[in-house]
Structure formats: C-alpha cells, structure tokens
Amino acid sequence: MTSSFSLRKSQLFVLLRPGFLVGLAILLSSIALALFPSFFAPFDPNAFNYSALKQPPSAEHWFGTDNLGRDTFSRVIWAYSVNIQMAFVATIFALIIGVTVGSLVGYYGGIADAIFGRCVDAIITFPFLVLVIAVVAVLGPGLTNMYIAITLVGWVYYARLMRAEIMGQLANDYAAAGKVMGYSDRRIIFRHLLPNAITPVIVYWMTDMALAILLGSSLGYLGLGAQPPQAEWGVLIAEGRNFITTAWWLSLMPGIAIVLTGLGFSLVGDGIADLMRPRG
Amino acid sequence: MLENAHITSAHPRILDVKNLSTSFDVAGKQLKAVDNVSFHLNQGEVLGIVGESGSGKSITLRSIIGLSRRYGEVTGEVNWQGENLVAMLERDLRKVRGKDIAMIFQEPMSSLNPLLTVGLQIGENLVEHTSLDKPGRRRRSIELLEMVGIPDAENRLNDYPHQFSGGMRQRVMIAIALASNPKLLLADEPTTALDVTIQKQILKLILDLSKDLGMAVILVTHDLGVAAQTCDRLAVMYGGKLVETGATREVLRAPKHRYTMGLLQSVPENIEPRTPLFSLPGTPPSLMNLPLGCAFAPRCAHSVADCAEKKPPLIGEQHQVACFNPTNSGEATKGVA
Numbered sequence: 159m160t161s162s163f164s165l166r167k168s169q170l171f172v173l174l175r176p177g178f179l180v181g182l183a184i185l186l187s188s189i190a191l192a193l194f195p196s197f198f199a200p201f202d203p204n205a206f207n208y209s210a211l212k213q214p215p216s217a218e219h220w221f222g223t224d225n226l227g228r229d230t231f232s233r234v235i236w237a238y239s240v241n242i243q244m245a246f247v248a249t250i251f252a253l254i255i256g257v258t259v260g261s262l263v264g265y266y267g268g269i270a271d272a273i274f275g276r277c278v279d280a281i282i283t284f285p286f287l288v289l290v291i292a293v294v295a296v297l298g299p300g301l302t303n304m305y306i307a308i309t310l311v312g313w314v315y316y317a318r319l320m321r322a323e324i325m326g327q328l329a330n331d332y333a334a335a336g337k338v339m340g341y342s343d344r345r346i347i348f349r350h351l352l353p354n355a356i357t358p359v360i361v362y363w364m365t366d367m368a369l370a371i372l373l374g375s376s377l378g379y380l381g382l383g384a385q386p387p388q389a390e391w392g393v394l395i396a397e398g399r400n401f402i403t404t405a406w407w408l409s410l411m412p413g414i415a416i417v418l419t420g421l422g423f424s425l426v427g428d429g430i431a432d433l434m435r436p437r438g
Numbered sequence: 439m440l441e442n443a444h445i446t447s448a449h450p451r452i453l454d455v456k457n458l459s460t461s462f463d464v465a466g467k468q469l470k471a472v473d474n475v476s477f478h479l480n481q482g483e484v485l486g487i488v489g490e491s492g493s494g495k496s497i498t499l500r501s502i503i504g505l506s507r508r509y510g511e512v513t514g515e516v517n518w519q520g521e522n523l524v525a526m527l528e529r530d531l532r533k534v535r536g537k538d539i540a541m542i543f544q545e546p547m548s549s550l551n552p553l554l555t556v557g558l559q560i561g562e563n564l565v566e567h568t569s570l571d572k573p574g575r576r577r578r579s580i581e582l583l584e585m586v587g588i589p590d591a592e593n594r595l596n597d598y599p600h601q602f603s604g605g606m607r608q609r610v611m612i613a614i615a616l617a618s619n620p621k622l623l624l625a626d627e628p629t630t631a632l633d634v635t636i637q638k639q640i641l642k643l644i645l646d647l648s649k650d651l652g653m654a655v656i657l658v659t660h661d662l663g664v665a666a667q668t669c670d671r672l673a674v675m676y677g678g679k680l681v682e683t684g685a686t687r688e689v690l691r692a693p694k695h696r697y698t699m700g701l702l703q704s705v706p707e708n709i710e711p712r713t714p715l716f717s718l719p720g721t722p723p724s725l726m727n728l729p730l731g732c733a734f735a736p737r738c739a740h741s742v743a744d745c746a747e748k749k750p751p752l753i754g755e756q757h758q759v760a761c762f763n764p765t766n767s768g769e770a771t772k773g774v775a
Contacts, residue, residue, distance in 0.1 A: 329548075330545075330548035330549070331543040331544070331545055331548045331549035332548060332549050332550055332551045332552075334500075334505055334543065334549075335541070335543060335549045335550075335611070335614075336551075337505060337535070338503050338505065338535050338536060338539075338540065338541040338624075339535060339536035339540070339562075339563050339566065339567075339614070339615075340532045340533065340534070340535035340536035340537060340566055340567065341532075341536070341562070341566060342532070350551050350554075353553050354551065354552065354553055
C-alpha cells in the first residue's frame, strides 16, 4: 500500500494543518491511555472507598468519586482500553468481509450481485442501531456479542462502497488488459482492481471507527455492550444517571472522553481523506 | 487442423473467423453488435477493420479473445490453431490469451495499472507465460522496453505509468503485450488517443515488430489514413456486418461498396481551403433497430428494390462485397461470382 499513494509536497501540507495535528495528538494520547491505563490511573478503577462517596472533583480525585467511592478519573482512563479496542475490533472484520464481498460482487456482477443488492436493500432499510440491538438481543448482551452484531450489520456498508468502486475501476482498460494477458480473476481482482479501488473505503473506515466508539458506548449505556462493573464510557454514564442532579461529574466526565476521542478520530480521518483524495 | 486448400498465399492461414455473431441483451431487446462476420488472417499479415463508431469493430475484436462473452452471447467459430475459441472454456482460453494472442487498447492512460511500476507489470506477464527466473525476467523486460524504443530502459523499469507520456505508455503497453512472443496482436484503435506524430511512430513500431517477429496484427481503426498506411488487407464494417473485404490497395483504389466509397470521399485530400467537405448523409443506424434489408440502404443513393428487403450476402473471391448494386457493376464483372 505504501507505494500506492504518490504523495506530492502540496498534499503533505495537509499533515501540518492544526486540525489534523490536534486530532493526531488526541488519537495518540488516547492510544497511549488505552495501552497503559495502569500507568496513568492513580487508583484501582474498581476499588471501593466508603470514606469518599460521591465526592466532587478535587485535587485528590480529579473527576470526583461515585456512589461506591470509586475514583471516576481512574475509571474513565481504564475505559480507554475498552473503547479504543471497540474502534478497531468492531470495524476491522466488517472491513475485511465487506471489501472481499464487495470486490467479488462488483467484479462478477450477475446473480451474485442481484442477491447482494437485495440483501443490502433489506439491511439498510432498518436503522443501523435498531438492527444491531436486535442482533444483540438474540445473541445476548456482552462485548463479544456486540462486536459480532456490529460486524454482521456493518460489513454491508463497506461492501456497498467497495462494489461501486470496483465497478468504476472496471471501466478502465487495465482490467480488460489483465484478462487478455491471461491473468486469473483472483489476480485481476485482488492485485489490480482492489488497490486502485480501496481508497474511499479506507477513508470511510476512519470515520466508522469514530462511529464504532459512539455505538459501543451507546450499547454499553443501554446495558447491551460492556457489562458493569467493567469501566466503559457508556456504562459509566449509565451508572451516573441516577445521580445526575447530585453528582453531575459521574456522567459528564466519561461523556467528555467520548466527545474528545470521537473528535480525534474524525479530525485524523478528515486529514487522511484529504491526503488520499486524488488531485488534478 | 486447418485445411490446406484454404491457403491463399505463401503464408499459412492462422485465424479463421466464421459466422461470428455477438448480441447483447439490452432492456429485454436483442442488440446485435456483430452479425455473422467471417474473415481470415494469414501469418504475419496486417488486417485492418475499419468503420464508424458503433459499427461493431471493437466488439468483433473483443469477441475473438472472449472478452465479450461475459456481457453478451457469442456464436460462430473463431478457429485458432485447430481450436474454436468461442467454444473454449474460460480456463483453457486463459492459456491462449497473452501467450499466443495479445491485445492493446485505445487508452494508454487507463490500460496500465496506475499503482504498479512498469517493471512489475511486464514481469507479471512473464511470470504467467514464461519459465524465466527473476534475473532472466529483468533482462527480458529491459530487452522488451528497448525493442519498443524506450530510452534508458533499465532505469525506467522502476517508474510508474504516470511518469510516462501517452506515446511512451502505449509503447509500454506494446512491450507488455509482446512479452510472451504472441503470434497475433489485436490492436483496438491503438493510436486514436495519441497526437499525429506519435501516431506515426506507434504504427511504424507495430508494423516493424510484425515484420521482425512474423506476428499477425488485426488493427481496428476508424481512420482510413491509418489503415491505408499499415494494412495488407481491409475489412469494412457497417451496422455490425462486414460489407467489404479485400487487399488494401484494391479496396481503396476501386471500392465496390457504396459505403466504402462514401468513407473515401469523406477524407479531405488535395482540396482548397474553405471548400465544404463531403460527408455521408444521415447517421449510422441504431443497432437496436436495424433495417430489414441492407443496413446502409437508408443512406445510400444507389439503393435498388432488393436493398430494403433482403440482406446482401458477402460475395467474391479475393475482393468481397455485400451489395446488390456495387460500384462498376455495370461495366466490370470481376470478382462477382
């Protein structure tokens, strides 16, 4: 893939724009927090402390404590590992399946494409979240089942995009040229068409990762994703819901973490989209 | 094997196309892009297929190598070395493609993969069709690029297609096509996208290579000038049908079909500036809605009663024509059976 983008100097300036730099800083620190939560968190996220219940933010407890005396700051930081994991795990399989299926139906067309088209129509008729909730309801709540549900629904969007891109690339003669040179379909699809067609899919993947975090925390909030007492932003917001009038920090702090991380992913995604967008 | 009786020149016949038809299903209607086309090709010969846009010449070419079968129905025979390519399984066809028969396209911009270096793309063909090892492939790639006239071939192997000009890209495309010493090169308007001086160079290159390697060429073009300069024989297509074939010299000097005649008259030659140019009246018929008789009849000033009702068969020996009222038919009888 490295050879596929001939970067020109003018394009590299995208990387120096403040929006992209801020996004990158947020993203990198998020990943650092996700990888080494114990290094950054001052307290055990699950340790009860009955002498410090529902304390507002202070020098000792930066984000306050909850109704069991757990340090909210530590819990928000430990949640990074779960929520950043969501961004990748919930999207990567959808990406792989979608790109493969989309390439094949885009290339072969015909009956496979017609069946695929009907499946897509059926799936996109439902709101994304409703369908994911339905699948989780069948499989049962929990992180793994949530990943399965998001993958089951999400691959369709990648496949649809990939199919269209492959069909666009087929209009170029190099696909026909590969065929008259006697290359196998597999070689034409995966070596020639796919690398030329995948750019918009990668850009979509970037924004989808931000959406996956939002979706994962929404499901956590609804009790369908990560389960308490695991620290996860959605779970944390849900736990703070009962005390929203007396201990606002319980829901606000994980909420800010969601917004910040989502922003980071979006800013980096925008930058990469600009970088990969063909010019001239 | 081919019957020796059919050999008409010193060179054996290598390709024999019989009753080739290709039709596409468009909105429930049959679109006959190629209608019962028969022609042959001798070893080392350059055959030009000429006609307007939409006359079916490119589809004919693509049907020979099996590129049309995915989109439409192909019937008839394409006899190549004793085998019928139309009936051949895709798997077996792959062994013929690129090895014995190669093809180059109109748009050198889009016929190379923009993401792979030229060296990789030549090497890929060599992997598929030869047993050369890696250094051998590299040597052969350089040799091929030098053969098609690319200076500094060794260093250009690592360049991407966008680093080449249009003409150079077409040369690269030819180098890739020639990688496995094909016996037949199909060229689909190879010079249309290039400017005139480059056109000349590319045509000369194709002709020289054809002579040096004994390779037969089918050149599809809408440019009679190009055809006149390069081809041994011409086949003129109109409305998906072959209307006239024969030696280039004969077809251009004494065209029999009224359409060929009209095409020749539309080429401006030795005329004063600002004189109106001749153009055939009317437009080519839609392939969806071909007339019952001769497809050219509605535009033809010399049509007779039969033209509107019956399709004229292609008749003659060396110089064949499909017309009920060919030119000179009153005074000359040559070639008409």
